Amino acid sequence: MLYAQTRLWIVLAWTGLFASAPAQPVRLNLGMNEKAIEQVIASKILLQIYNRAQLDAHVQALPAARSNKNLLDGLLDGEVARVQIYVDKNPTLVKVTPAYYHLTTTAFARSGSGISVKSKNDLARFRVGYVRGIAHAESISEGLEKLDVIGTYEQMYKMLEHDRIDIAIDADVNGQTRAKAMGYSDIVAVGSLATLELFHILHPSQSSLAPKIGSTIVAMKKSGELERLVRQYENEAIQQGVAR
Numbered sequence: 001m002l003y004a005q006t007r008l009w010i011v012l013a014w015t016g017l018f019a020s021a022p023a024q025p026v027r028l029n030l031g032m033n034e035k036a037i038e039q040v041i042a043s044k045i046l047l048q049i050y051n052r053a054q055l056d057a058h059v060q061a062l063p064a065a066r067s068n069k070n071l072l073d074g075l076l077d078g079e080v081a082r083v084q085i086y087v088d089k090n091p092t093l094v095k096v097t098p099a100y101y102h103l104t105t106t107a108f109a110r111s112g113s114g115i116s117v118k119s120k121n122d123l124a125r126f127r128v129g130y131v132r133g134i135a136h137a138e139s140i141s142e143g144l145e146k147l148d149v150i151g152t153y154e155q156m157y158k159m160l161e162h163d164r165i166d167i168a169i170d171a172d173v174n175g176q177t178r179a180k181a182m183g184y185s186d187i188v189a190v191g192s193l194a195t196l197e198l199f200h201i202l203h204p205s206q207s208s209l210a211p212k213i214g215s216t217i218v219a220m221k222k223s224g225e226l227e228r229l230v231r232q233y234e235n236e237a238i239q240q241g242v243a244r
Contacts (some may be wrong), residue, residue, distance in 0.1 A: 026140060027056040028069055028077035028206065031067035033134065035153055037174040041233045042081035042101045042198055049100060049199035049200075053216040055209065064133025076208050081198035086135035094207045099197030100217045100226060103171040105136045107191040108179065109162065115166060117191035129156050137169040140193050160187060169193075227230055 030046075033039045043059045050057045059080060062070065068086075070076045071093065078094075083103070087095045107113040107123070117123060120140055129148040130137035141147055148165055150156040153174070160168045161184050168175065173191065179187035202210055220226040 017146065027058055028090050028209075030057050030059050030078045030080050031071060031076045032059050032061050032080040033067060034061035035062040036064075036134075036161075036171065037237050038103045038171045038198075039080060041173070041175070041230070041237050044233045045101055045226070045229050046200055047139040049053070049213060049216055049220065049226075052220060053212050055213070064131070064135075066133075068133060071201070071203055074203060076203065076212070078200065078202040080200065082201050083136045083198060084138075085139045087199065087201070088200075089135070092204060094202040094204055094210055096200040096202060096210045096213050097216070098214065098217055099199050099223070100220075101198040101230065103136065103173075103196055104192050105194040105196065106170060106172040106175055106189050107193060108157075108168045108170060108175045108187055109166060109190045110160065111161075111186045111188045112139055113166070113190075116191050117193065120193065122191070123167065127164075128167045128169060129159055129165040130169040131154060131156055134170075136171070136194070136196050141169055154182070157182055157184060157187065159192050160184075171232065 030043075039061075041130070047057060047059070060076070067076065067079055068090070070088065071079055081101060087093065107117045111202050115126065119124075123141065123144055127146040128139050128141055129150050130194050131153055132149050132151060148159065150159065153170070156165075156168050156170075157179055159165045161182075167190070168187075170178070172192065176189065177189075179185075200213060217226065220229075
């Protein structure tokens with residue numbers, strides 16, 4: 001009898017111990033558009049947001065179009081940062097609000113070309129290129145007749161340098177950093193076309209996390225922490241050079 005009571009006490013004690021142990025957060029697998037500086041910056045900011053929200057995430061760099069497909073197929077739990085245009089084209093996905101970063105869609109050309117653009121209408125006269133799967137660049141280029149959809153940033157800037165296109169459409173910080181890293185000192189920004197907010201995206205299966213992440217973003221904005229992180233990671237990215 002005593003043995004049975006002792007054994008029962010041990011079982012209950014161990015059960016209570018495990019029940020009281022804090023649950024480890026599930027690690028989410030997130031996609032990030034590869035080799036884009038603004039995505040590297042956004043991923044660092046987002047991981048800090050996750051940390052404040054007591055969540056965990058792993059970021060995987062992928063071609064933009066593949067990241068989109070993997071998320072739609074349920075192979076990813078979310079994506080680091082996408083613009084509203086992307087959300088509009090993928091209505092089944094969950095947009096976490098508010099936005100936590102931004103990008104400026106920018107036109108790049110060779111210095112001395114005399115090219116200057118202020119709006120999408122100005123692009124119609126030129127041969128324009130953008131990288132496949134980049135929603136903000138695709139949107140600003142939609143409907144243009146002289147248009148190249150290119151596989152990688154390296155290919156796009158080589159085409160620009162060798163006069164196969166007149167304008168490359170890219171995010172401002174990414175284009176400036178990448179052209180410099182490739183040794184193309186004659187490639188410069190020739191016009192800002194749009195400034196767009198960047199949102200964290202979740203697969204519908206993770207939609208319950210959206211309010212928690214969103215409220216954490218709001219708190220970090222109010223405290224000034226988010227702005228500090230943006231400045232810190234932008235400076236680091238520009239100093240370190242292009243994303244690998």
